[in-house]
Amino acid sequence: MDSLTQIVLGAAVGEATLGKKVGNKALLYGAIAGTIPDLDILANIFTDTITAIEFHRGFSHSIVFSMLFAPILGWTVNKLERKSNLGWKPWAKLFFWGLFTHPLLDSFTTWGTQLFWPFKARLAFNSIFVIDPLYTLPFLVLTVMVLFYTRDSNTRRRLNTAGLTISTSYLLLTLVIKEVVNNKFERALNDxxxxxxxxxxxxxxxxxxxxxxxxxxxxxxxxxxxxxxxxxxxxxxxxxxxxxxxxxxxxxxxxxxxxxxxxxxxxxxxxxxxxxxxxxxxxxxxxxxxxxxxxxxxxxxxxxxxxxxxxxxxxxxxxxxxxxxxxxxxxxxx
Structure with missing residues (x-):
């Protein structure tokens, strides 16, 4: 998906993971986690066209990447946020879900992801375009609204839950729509x-x-x-x-x-x-x-x-x- 959508998803996941403990910092670090997998585009600078294509949405979009880098990023942020006194594990949990939900969302697009790297097969459901306002805009509005409530607010949690629920429900709905469309094309071919x-x-x-x-x-x-x-x-x-x-x-x-x-x-x-x-x-x-x-x-x-x-x-x-x-x-x- 596009960068804005991944930032919103990462922020919402960060809020769901640690929002009650660290407030808006959870959204900030969640948004950062949500953008990290797409740094694989830097391969375009150092490699040829075909290699860069093969590398895109590969290792950085895998469960292995999430598991390896979540503890490292969690330890790093824990050093930066010593005043929070959380220890590295809660931060690692935030980064794991921020990193992992990024390729999970991308797997619904046409390009897909090598979620199970090092296996080369790409998981691609082909059910949503990389930019879809119906997915992103309601999610974005609800996530921005979260910023205006204190971390102890029940309204804050309800808004964030609503954003995650609505966006996920739409994503699952695209799979149903795709099945209807497949049947329509197959009937036309048979006719x-x-x-x-x-x-x-x-x-x-x-x-x-x-x-x-x-x-x-x-x-x-x-x-x-x-x-x-x-x-x-x-x-x-x-x-x-x-x-x-x-x-x-x-x-x-x-x-x-x-x-x-x-x-x-x-x-x-x-x-x-x-x-x-x-x-x-x-x-x-x-x-x-x-x-x-x-x-x-x-x-x-x-x-x-x-x-x-x-x-x-x-x-x-x-x-x-x-x-x-x-x-x-x-x-x-x-």
């Missing part, structure tokens, strides 16, 4: 006599009213979207896999690494003599008066007998246009 081997659905940006789907067939991928306000049948757009044409470049180790990262949802395309790798899991970005492009695209270059990858710039994006397209699509097709 149109389309044979498929795999289907992956995910919510559109900032909403759970509009969903996107990738469908795998032997030779192609089908991409479609569905709004709960649609009255027209679902339309599937065909994208060739190009596996035979790309057979030679798929043999390179770095391309195989990208294929593993994409979990099989990828297209290789050659344009003007250059090969591009598209990760289908994150959908298409619409452009004004131009064809849409895949959100995560990588230019492949052959250097000294090896293939290197660099993410293509997401240029040409008009935020107002994107929001207008999103809003119009949410309202449904007839």
């Amino acid at each position: 149109q006599n389309i044979a498929f081997s795999n289907i992956s659905t995910r919510p559109a940006p900032m909403t759970t009213l509009l969903w996107n789907a990738n469908i795998e067939t032997p030779e192609n991928y089908l991409i479609a979207d569905y709004s709960f306000f649609d009255s027209a049948p679902i339309h599937f757009t065909v994208y060739p896999k190009n596996r035979e044409a790309a057979a030679n470049i798929m043999k390179y180790p770095n391309v195989q690494r990208l294929m593993n990262i994409a979990e099989g949802w990828f297209i290789l395309e050659q344009k003007k003599g250059q090969w591009y790798f598209y990760d289908l899991r994150f959908g298409l970005i619409p452009r004004k008066n131009q064809p849409p492009f895949f959100a995560f695209s990588y230019l492949l270059k052959k250097v000294n007998g090896r293939i290197t990858a660099s993410e293509t710039p997401k240029t040409g994006r008009d935020a107002n246009y994107l929001l207008s397209v999103l809003w119009e699509r949410i309202q449904g097709k007839s």
Whole structure:
């Protein structure tokens, strides 16, 4: 999830853990704990593109990381907050839950997390977009309100509990919505006599009213979207896999690494003599008066007998246009 959401979640967890004993400091240290796992983005500075992608939401988003670093951070903060006279264990408990709930929340997104690192499998429920106002805004308002009450206040505890309860309930609701959407896509495929081997659905940006789907067939991928306000049948757009044409470049180790990262949802395309790798899991970005492009695209270059990858710039994006397209699509097709 986005940084603001993780800060709010961390703060609320900190309050639930130690708020009654240390007041607003619990929210502060909880918010810090909630941001620490995302420091793995620093790998972008020191490593190549593919390694940085593999590292993202890996070790720092695991139970192992939470268990190892919670005592260290707890001991450190106990030294800084000697006046609280709590000892290191209560602080370690705060940091454990602050660190652990971060990847737990991220596991509901499309990228997912390696929660059980060192096992490489990612836990990804694909039920919430990384920015979802319906999750974040009520949670944020209630958490901010907590700041205005003393640590002994029952109202303070009720507000914090309400924030955690409402946000968690919404998160669980997204799983139910996803199941409904999956059934809708599968019925549409059956109604149109389309044979498929795999289907992956995910919510559109900032909403759970509009969903996107990738469908795998032997030779192609089908991409479609569905709004709960649609009255027209679902339309599937065909994208060739190009596996035979790309057979030679798929043999390179770095391309195989990208294929593993994409979990099989990828297209290789050659344009003007250059090969591009598209990760289908994150959908298409619409452009004004131009064809849409895949959100995560990588230019492949052959250097000294090896293939290197660099993410293509997401240029040409008009935020107002994107929001207008999103809003119009949410309202449904007839």
